[in-house]
Amino acid sequence: MRIYNTLTRKIEEFKPIKDNLVTIYTCGPTVYDYAHIGHWFNYVRMDILIRTLKANSYRTKWVMNITDVGHLTSDADEGEDKIQKKALKEHKNAYQIAEFYTKHFLKDMHRLNILEPDYLVKATDHIKDQIDLILKLQEKGYTYEIEGDGIYYDTSKFAKYADFAKLDLDEQEAGIRVQFNPKKRNASDFALWKFSPKNSKRDMEWDSPFGKGFPGWHIECSAMSMKYLGNTMDFHTGGIDHIPVHHTNEIAQSEAVTGQPLAHYWMHSNHVLIDNQKISKSLGNGISLDELIANGCTPMTLRLHILESHYQSQSKFSYKSLDASKKRLEELYQMAVLKYQLSDIKDQFTFNFKEAANNIKDLLSNNLKTPEIMAFLSDICTQTITIGISKLELNDFVYFLKKIDQYLGLDLEKVKDITKEQKDLILKRDHARKAKEWHKSDAMREELLKQNIKLNDFDDKSYWYRIL
């Protein structure tokens, strides 16, 4: 299996640490709002990585975190805690906000067929692990205190700090120093622990050897990834935005303590643009899955749409392109239901379906080439719909559908058969057609359409499929 590794900026052959168990950590959501399509592009792509590993017979141990504390409105550790801020706005407490949006996130994950991580871990359940890690950093001399503010990581003490993101620290120093906390020793320093404000009580705060407060955003991922996966994991994944700050800081924290690489492979999902702009809270262009569904898009359509772009390239989102994906999904479902309506020719072979399944696996294993897979599938689809499936090739065809679902999670196998009444109606219509009773046959076609069933007419018979 080959994959692009951000660490080396190269596509590399994957070599696991242990022969048969691959460890993966994915930076999860900050649960203060509904996840938007930008997030879903990211998580569907991570799900494809897991599916590809499984397709290559690896067992996987996948950890994803839920950030329910400590993520401030600026990634550079300035501003307010996003969850606490939302709690104030909605007259709830921070725990209620985090619980609500976590539940919603998991519901959306399920709707999008994203595999369940083996461990879904919350920052607030791991405060002690984070304090312990800060203590270790303190012991090794990587920290300093800013009075009344918090404990900070001194990035100048970690010689490799700029390497991962190829940062220009001098430029950063010149640009940022004036705007941000002038008490920081270096512009890139970040908070490990923030002190609670003197005069007000936070919903989420804990006692610690440093004083009452809460952990910074970056320390949770270092503490939890190492707790569940050890000092070095195979994969660390997340959005491309994380490279210059969050992941750079995770590496600085973990590697300063262990002296070992945090991960052998770093996989990042590129941005999604709407109207050529990045999705951001301030632009208000973050469309949630619920909004898409309200606009007639099924979760599976979004999933297929995501697979049509490669994780390394910037993708553009528009409702128009989503319509094209909907049509392609409909075609895939049209192909899938041919297992219920075999062709009358007994010995025909439409396609070598076993070979096709292998081709898809190969494309996945070569740096997750999902756009090529979708184009390949589209060709197979057109041919299969035109030629049909014979009884002789039914087993291979069902195997193929199963494999597509395993590799891509498109639920082709789940598309249901129609009822006996609907089948009878189609037969009746075929008779009317043969008798050239067009008026009658049109009426029956309309009746089926009302039940979301469309017909593909051939000379001797018609094949049904569902419309989305």
Ligand SMILES: [Zn+2]
């Ligand atoms: Zn993280």
